[in-house]
Amino acid sequence: MADIIIKNVYVLTMDSYELTQGVVVIENGTITEVAESTEQDADQIIDAKGSVVMPGFVNTHTHAAMTLFRGYADDIPLDEWLKNYIWPAEEHLTDEDAYIGTKLACLEMIKSGTTSFADMYIHMNDVAQAVKDSGMRAALSYGLIDLGENRSADVELSKGKQFVLDWKGEAEGRIITMYGPHAPYTCSEGFLSKVKKEANHDRVGIHIHVLETESELNQMKQQYGMCSINLLDRLGFLGPDVLAAHCVWLSDDDIEILRGRGVHVSHNPVSNMKLASGVAPVPRMLDRGVNVSLGTDGCASNNNNLDMFEEMKTAALLHKVESLDPTVLPARQVLEMATTSGARALGIKSGVLREGYNADVIIVDMNKPHLTPVYDIHSHLVYSASGSDVSTTIVDGRILMQDYEVVCMDEQDVLDRARTAASGLVERAKF
Numbered sequence: 003m004a005d006i007i008i009k010n011v012y013v014l015t016m017d018s019y020e021l022t023q024g025v026v027v028i029e030n031g032t033i034t035e036v037a038e039s040t041e042q043d044a045d046q047i048i049d050a051k052g053s054v055v056m057p058g059f060v061n062t063h064t065h066a067a068m069t070l071f072r073g074y075a076d077d078i079p080l081d082e083w084l085k086n087y088i089w090p091a092e093e094h095l096t097d098e099d100a101y102i103g104t105k106l107a108c109l110e111m112i113k114s115g116t117t118s119f120a121d122m123y124i125h126m127n128d129v130a131q132a133v134k135d136s137g138m139r140a141a142l143s144y145g146l147i148d149l150g151e152n153r154s155a156d157v158e159l160s161k162g163k164q165f166v167l168d169w170k171g172e173a174e175g176r177i178i179t180m181y182g183p184h185a186p187y188t189c190s191e192g193f194l195s196k197v198k199k200e201a202n203h204d205r206v207g208i209h210i211h212v213l214e215t216e217s218e219l220n221q222m223k224q225q226y227g228m229c230s231i232n233l234l235d236r237l238g239f240l241g242p243d244v245l246a247a248h249c250v251w252l253s254d255d256d257i258e259i260l261r262g263r264g265v266h267v268s269h270n271p272v273s274n275m276k277l278a279s280g281v282a283p284v285p286r287m288l289d290r291g292v293n294v295s296l297g298t299d300g301c302a303s304n305n306n307n308l309d310m311f312e313e314m315k316t317a318a319l320l321h322k323v324e325s326l327d328p329t330v331l332p333a334r335q336v337l338e339m340a341t342t343s344g345a346r347a348l349g350i351k352s353g354v355l356r357e358g359y360n361a362d363v364i365i366v367d368m369n370k371p372h373l374t375p376v377y378d379i380h381s382h383l384v385y386s387a388s389g390s391d392v393s394t395t396i397v398d399g400r401i402l403m404q405d406y407e408v409v410c411m412d413e414q415d416v417l418d419r420a421r422t423a424a425s426g427l428v429e430r431a432k433f
Contacts, residue, residue, distance in 0.1 A: 004029045004044040005399055008365065014056040014379060015355040016341050026055055028361040031174075031399035036355050048394065048404070052369040054379060057353050058117025058362040058395065059310040060344025063209075063247040063268035063297030065123045065145075066132075067095070067103030069110070070424045071302035080215055080277045080303075088302065092124065094430040099423045100125030104132035105411065106420040107301070107308060111138065112408060114309045114389025117362040117397045120245060120268070120297070120348055122182040122209050126165050134173040137402050137410045139362060141245075141348045142169060143182030143209045146197065150190040159196055166204055176398055178206070178348070180245070185211040186230040187218050191237060198239050207243045207349065213256075214248035215279050231256040240265050245347050247297060248273075249287070250280040257283065261290045266347035269339065271317045273299035281324050284317070285331065295344040296336075309389040314340050318384055333380040365394035 006028040013021035015036060027035035027042055035042065068088075075087035095103075100123070111119060118139040123129060126144040133140045144165045148155035166179040181201045183189045189197070201208050213219055213230050222230050231252065234240050242264035249260070249267045260267065269284050287294050296317060298308050305312055314336045321331045345353025352362040366383065368374075370391060373382050395403040402410040 004034065004042050006046050006048065006361075006396070006401070007040065007042065007044040008048045008050050008055050008363070011050040011053050011055045011365070012368075012379060013355060014054050016057050016338065017354050017356050020379075026355060026363065028363070028396070028399050031361055033355060033357055033359050033361050033363075035357060046401075048365070050365050050394070052367070053393065054366045054368055054383070055355070056364060056366065056383075057341045057345075057355055058364045058397065059115050059340045060295065060348060060350075060353055061111065061116050061119040061297050061308065061310055062245060062266075062295040062344045062347050063270055063299055064107070064119055064121055064308065065300035066107035066119065066121045067100040067123055067125065067129060068300035068302045069106045069308075070095075070099060070103040070420065070427055071300070072306045074302060076306075080279060081217055083277065083303070091427070094427060095125060097125050097128045099427055101128040101132050102416070102419045102423045104129045105136060105416050108132060108136035108138050109408065109411060109413060109416050110308050112136070112395045112402045112410070113392065114311065115364040115366070115392035115395060116308065116310050117364065117395060118345070118348065118350060118352055120180070120209055122184075127168070130165075130169045130172065130177055133177060135411070137176075137397055137400055139176040139350065139352070139360070139397055141178045141180055141207070141209070141350075143180040146181065146183045146193075147188045148190055148193040149188060150193075155190070155193045155196070159193070159200065162197070163200055163204070166206055170204075170206065174398070178350070180207040180209045182209045185214070185218065186233055187221050191233070194234070194239055195237050198237070201243060207245060208239075209245045210247065212246040212249050213251040214274075216251055219251040229253070229256065231259055235259050235263065242266070247299075248279065248282065250274055250282045252283055252287075254286070257287055257290050257292060260287070261292050265292070267292055267294045268297040268347065269294050269317060270297045270299045270313075271320050272305050272313055273303045275316070275320065276305070277303055281320060285321055285325060288335070293343050293346055294339055295347045296340045310340055311383070311388045311391075314384045333378070333384040336384050337380055361396055361399040363396040364392050366391050367393040
């Protein structure tokens with residue numbers, strides 16, 4: 003007997019086929035059948051008539067605990083935002099703050115259809131514990147910064163390595179670990195080379211910010227006589243184990259290097275727009291065959307939320323108006339970026355409803371005024387739907403939210419604790 007059967011539903015597999023009415027069968031955390039009907043029975047049967055079942059979203063770049071900074075220091079340039087506001091405030095962040103901030107992020111993501119995410123931050127043991135407790139899937143990395151100081155580099159790398167080893171494969175395999183050097187402009191050449199060596203040794207990936215701003219581009223050229231991509235390539239750093247966030251200020255040659263090295267890119271359109279960082283050349287990357295996924299960044303530099311529906315819509319519209327071409331980034335392609343491409347970037351067996359894949363599944367309720375009538379499922383999901391239309395979220399075969407009710411945590415308790423944590427943080431930091 004199966005664990006869960008979802009029936010009477012439009013099945014958007016993100017594979018080579020779709021079913022206007024079908025079933026998805028889940029057993030032991032895995033999808034065991036996707037078909038028009040099934041002879042199997044299950045412990046729980048979900049009749050999702052009028053809904054779409056699809057892979058959960060994969061958010062490939064965020065800083066989850068920064069939910070506690072939601073709405074703090076808006077409308078400020080990135081360099082000033084980091085140096086004068088965020089980094090000083092983070093000095094007062096406690097382990098408990100990181101735990102509850104991440105728990106709040108997980109709650110928000112579960113309610114809006116994200117089942118997996120990649121996170122780079124501090125207090126990562128507490129971040130990982132929050133992920134474990136929430137039931138979500140995540141690729142986690144401790145954010146490494148050395149600023150060219152040898153003592154700092156040794157301490158940072160030791161912390162990063164310990165986290166990688168302690169949490170790799172934890173939460174019944176839902177947690178994977180990565181190394182997280184912050185960016186080429188905050189990490190020295192020698193440090194980046196050491197990180198790469200350790201990542202290779204531990205057989206894990208690397209999560210890094212790359213060419214987010216023109217300021218970074220100019221700084222790298224002044225310091226090294228080349229941009230971040232060329233520096234990383236010279237160091238032998240780039241490869242299919244690297245997840246590069248932002249990648250806004252790329253030349254055609256940079257794109258070719260990314261393609262040739264098999265680097266995965268996380269596109270963060272809302273954050274890039276809010277911080278006025280620029281428009282990443284996503285259509286050109288996709289045309290060249292670079293795997294481009296979607297991320298929200300931390301919600302303090304986003305639309306102050308972690309809604310991947312907003313990210314999809316923004317991506318589609320931004321690149322249409324930037325290129326003056328309405329055919330650029332069609333809805334189906336954007337959905338792929340938010341699901342299959344994201345799963346590929348993290349190296350997880352999700353992002354597709356296919357036999358043998360992780361049962362990371364969401365149900366989107368289409369019985370809404372703003373989603374009626376339906377001519378094109380893909381179009382509605384990208385242009386009309388929002389996170390609040392997700393009725394059910396399943397990760398690793400476990401129901402985390404059903405019929406809009408979160409069952410994996412006490413929602414009100416999380417909200418209350420988050421408010422208390424934010425208030426204490428304000429008091430300590432004297433924002």
